[in-house]
Amino acid sequence: MIGLIIIGDEILSGRRQDKHLVKAIELLSERGMALSWARYVGDDPDRITAELSAALASGDVVFSFGGIGATPDDHTRACAGRAAGVELALHLQAKELILGRCQAIAREEGVEFDPASADTLRRLEMGVIPVGADIIPNPYNQIPGFSLAGRVHFLPGFPVMAWPMMAWVLDHWHAALHGQGRLEERSVIVQGAMESHLTPLMLEIEARYAPVKVFSLPSVDHPELGRHIDLGVKGAANEVEHAFAALIEGLNKIGARICTK
Structure with a gap:
């Protein structure tokens, strides 16, 4: 089965309308796949951890949207580590990708790149993910998502990033499932x-x-x-x-x- 976890207080409060559900159904349908379930959860670490623990134990392919940034209300990376029972660490490939993004921003702004600047260190926090996770490429700004157990996938909340990342995962890691949900x-x-x-x-x-x-x-x-x-x-x-x-x-x-x- 395939499920979604959509994270964010702004969805539950109505400040923003969720667009991930409809788009995820579309991406799956294009590949002859079908969504089995979807859950919404606010920015509550205990609830997020519980949902992710259930996802990891389920055997389902699950896409989690939101909460993998580096602001105080972004809890998903830490919750994923707790759910998986592993520590967080800076992923080496994620580090290289994020530093590359920081260098590109410095060039665009016409300033010297400082690897020790507060902005750079803050962005590197987004590469601190559960040990053993695989990264998901982000074609929009190179700051990756990540996957656990090869089937629970963590994506940003921004549609412009998340949707092509979900498509990439479906085509590269779950191609064998294409056509299995066509009804x-x-x-x-x-x-x-x-x-x-x-x-x-x-x-x-x-x-x-x-x-x-x-x-x-x-x-x-x-x-x-x-x-x-x-x-x-x-x-x-x-x-x-x-x-x-x-x-x-x-x-x-x-x-x-x-x-x-």
Whole structure:
């Protein structure tokens, strides 16, 4: 399974709207993969550590967004170390990448590069990650993310950095998973129906055609269709066709008013 952990008080307070969930689903879908779960957590070290501990124990591929900077509210690097039971240390490759970025900034500003300056040392803090972690390249500013256990990946909160980094991880480390989450959906509109009347049929279809799943999306005030249910099935392509035919047959038997989309 694939999961997301999205970190930041600003998301929970509403000061910023999360954009990672929708984009992550898009990146996964482009590769025939599907998201299994997502969790939001504020800047609370204990809660972050608990979520990361669960992620490491789960066996899932997990992407964690946010909190890997070097400001006082960035706790993710330390929490990742605690969750993994390892110390933090300056990663040598991360150090070289960050120093290269600092040198580039000095050139852009027309000043001499000082490896001992407060700004340089502060940026180097972002390379202090759990011992044994692998780094994730950041094409935007070269300050890397990192991965633990080859499947729990830590990315910045900035979309311009995080999204290409997630794409890189999916293509370079998880290419074998491409196509494994590709599902097909078939559905119809059932007009004027109540979900309770359709539940027995839904249960029957799921029992007969497992692992195909039945979904029901009701609407009570559609401007054209009025009260209706978008009723369908989803699963592997070779399984969905038979389940959908059985669904239509069942709807016809109970006299449902259906129309295709």
